[in-house]
Amino acid sequence: MAVGDVSMPQMHAVKGVKIGSAEAYVRYQNRRDLVVFEFSPGTNVAGVFTQNAFCAAPVRVCKKHLEMGNPRYLVINTGNANAGTGTLGMENAKATCFKLAELAHVEPFEILPFSTGVIGEQLPIDRLLQGLQPALNTLNESSWTDAAEGIMTTDTTPKGASELFELDGVTYTITGISKGAGMIRPNMATMLSYVATDAPISRELVQQLLKDAVNVSFNRITIDGDTSTNDCCTLVATGKANHEIIDSENHPHFAQLYEAIKSVMLKIAQLIVRDGEGATKFVRVTVDGAASPASARKLAKSIADSPLVKTAIAGEDANWGRVVAAVGKSGAQADRDRLTIRFGDMVLAENGWQRMLGFFQNPDGSMPAWLTPERQQQYREHWDLGVHGACMFYAASPLVPPRPDGSADELQDIRELSLPDEMLHIPVPVRILWGDSDLALQPALLHGLEQWVPQLEIEHLQGCSHWVVHERPEAVQRALAEFLLMPGRS
Numbered sequence: 001m002a003v004g005d006v007s008m009p010q011m012h013a014v015k016g017v018k019i020g021s022a023e024a025y026v027r028y029q030n031r032r033d034l035v036v037f038e039f040s041p042g043t044n045v046a047g048v049f050t051q052n053a054f055c056a057a058p059v060r061v062c063k064k065h066l067e068m069g070n071p072r073y074l075v076i077n078t079g080n081a082n083a084g085t086g087t088l089g090m091e092n093a094k095a096t097c098f099k100l101a102e103l104a105h106v107e108p109f110e111i112l113p114f115s116t117g118v119i120g121e122q123l124p125i126d127r128l129l130q131g132l133q134p135a136l137n138t139l140n141e142s143s144w145t146d147a148a149e150g151i152m153t154t155d156t157t158p159k160g161a162s163e164l165f166e167l168d169g170v171t172y173t174i175t176g177i178s179k180g181a182g183m184i185r186p187n188m189a190t191m192l193s194y195v196a197t198d199a200p201i202s203r204e205l206v207q208q209l210l211k212d213a214v215n216v217s218f219n220r221i222t223i224d225g226d227t228s229t230n231d232c233c234t235l236v237a238t239g240k241a242n243h244e245i246i247d248s249e250n251h252p253h254f255a256q257l258y259e260a261i262k263s264v265m266l267k268i269a270q271l272i273v274r275d276g277e278g279a280t281k282f283v284r285v286t287v288d289g290a291a292s293p294a295s296a297r298k299l300a301k302s303i304a305d306s307p308l309v310k311t312a313i314a315g316e317d318a319n320w321g322r323v324v325a326a327v328g329k330s331g332a333q334a335d336r337d338r339l340t341i342r343f344g345d346m347v348l349a350e351n352g353w354q355r356m357l358g359f360f361q362n363p364d365g366s367m368p369a370w371l372t373p374e375r376q377q378q379y380r381e382h383w384d385l386g387v388h389g390a391c392m393f394y395a396a397s398p399l400v401p402p403r404p405d406g407s408a409d410e411l412q413d414i415r416e417l418s419l420p421d422e423m424l425h426i427p428v429p430v431r432i433l434w435g436d437s438d439l440a441l442q443p444a445l446l447h448g449l450e451q452w453v454p455q456l457e458i459e460h461l462q463g464c465s466h467w468v469v470h471e472r473p474e475a476v477q478r479a480l481a482e483f484l485l486m487p488g489r490s
Contacts, residue, residue, distance in 0.1 A: 027079025
């Protein structure tokens with residue numbers, strides 16, 4: 001089940017793009033598993049692909065065909081990745097291009113083939129080829145949602161985003177779809193993604209724009225840390241919205257166009273994470289104040305890929321020590337004494353634990369003499385490991401203070417709370433050392449304790465505050481020795 005809102009938005013048609021689909025029975029029964037895109041003449045197309053050394057046969061064909069010119073058609077099958085299929089796999093990828101070229105009356109290099117699904121099995125090429133004409137027969141401008149469904153594998157939901165915006169009286173459209181739920185990590189973690197705009201962008205700029213937008217969207221997501229053999233992202237610019245070519249970043253329309261394309265790509269990239277296999281949480285890692293953008297990416301990736309951080313989040317355990325460890329192992333420049341960690345709006349660590357160290361302050365705001373720089377560092381090192389155990393003391397308490405916005409019924413429940421005697425009665429010998437100057441736990445809290453602790457000894461430490469162990473270590477050591485060595489104790 002996907003995390004959060006993954007509903008398909010209104011998918012605006014892109015002038016110059018038609019989409020058809022068919023049930024070719026590549027692997028599945030009674031579902032779309034073959035999709036064809038058709039682009040109008042003059043369309044500029046760019047692609048980025050997986051960096052996996054064992055890329056699939058269709059990826060290799062796509063790269064070669066893009067070098068030869070602009071494609072007119074894309075053909076995508078699901079159910080079979082045509083990866084790890086050797087020479088026959090290459091022949092099947094080429095055969096797909098030749099057959100579609102014959103049917104569409106174009107050259108084979110004007111076809112880009114894509115496959116996704118099971119690795120290591122040969123394409124049922126006859127069934128795939130027979131599905132091409134039925135897919136062509138359904139070509140139209142408004143089938144983006146059908147296409148999103150037709151490229152799904154282990155996805156639980158189709159994924160798409162679409163935007164319209166106007167500049168100087170020109171309305172631009174950007175629409176995109178993607179698939180992917182597993183084998184997701186940066187470089188290049190797009191699985192399959194297709195984004196189209198009717199903006200007139202030069203071919204060189206389309207490629208650069210795609211690369212830049214991918215680096216801040218698809219190359220920033222991770223689920224399981226694996227990179228597939230078939231990952232790709234394609235950007236298509238039909239030029240049907242305007243006659244003035246955008247061929248430079250200095251063009252007055254470029255900046256807003258880039259932001260809109262990036263926005264669409266980011267939305268469909270995040271949909272992949274929300275629909276990740278086994279995902280129960282959607283987490284965004286934000287790094288501020290890094291030495292450089294590259295350093296920020298390295299830090300964020302180390303945190304996002306950490307199994308310990310993932311388990312802490314999955315278990316809803318705000319153990320920021322794991323984040324500290326991920327930062328430390330990242331290899332990026334980082335200053336622990338300036339580190340601030342937030343989970344949402346909750347500040348967990350700030351400026352080298354300065355907030356935590358503030359709990360030790362004297363009433364006048366000064367630090368006690370016992371809290372030397374060496375002792376502060378010892379505390380920091382232990383807090384870096386996590387303070388979950390200490391916090392659970394409070395979480396486990398059956399005594400729940402009233403909330404400011406609590407109902408009258410809740411308040412009455414708290415007033416009537418009654419704990420059974422066995423939860424309060426302590427039948428073993430107990431010795432308490434209590435600082436009489438403790439502002440947090442005042443001596444009056446000891447009154448009546450004998451009722452519940454019959455074998456009770458109390459030693460009041462005059463002039464001692466909350467931090468008994470640090471302020472009077474000799475008294476603590478003596479009391480422990482006396483208590484443990486008392487005859488009859490074991």
